[in-house]
Amino acid sequence: MTLSARCTSGADGGCLWTLDATADLKAGSVAMIEHTAATGHAIFARTVEDMACVVLNSSQEQTRRLAGNQRELAASEEHARAGHP
Structure with missing residues (x-):
């Protein structure tokens, strides 16, 4: 399972922060928390992908x-x- 994300906060959703796909879901969540702490941006579009x-x-x-x-x-x-x- 992998997680990727992008910040949709900022003026007109203009923040360019992204999280490259990672299998470490906890680290991905921490990265989003750290981005929020640094910028105040709190809305993310996340993609979770798994394999079957x-x-x-x-x-x-x-x-x-x-x-x-x-x-x-x-x-x-x-x-x-x-x-x-």
């Missing part, structure tokens, strides 16, 4: 989905070669 691992139990389902993904990728590549965004 999905495991398919059925080998038939794995094969079916892999084939579908490969068809979708091929269609996407063909679309890009045709000059479409």
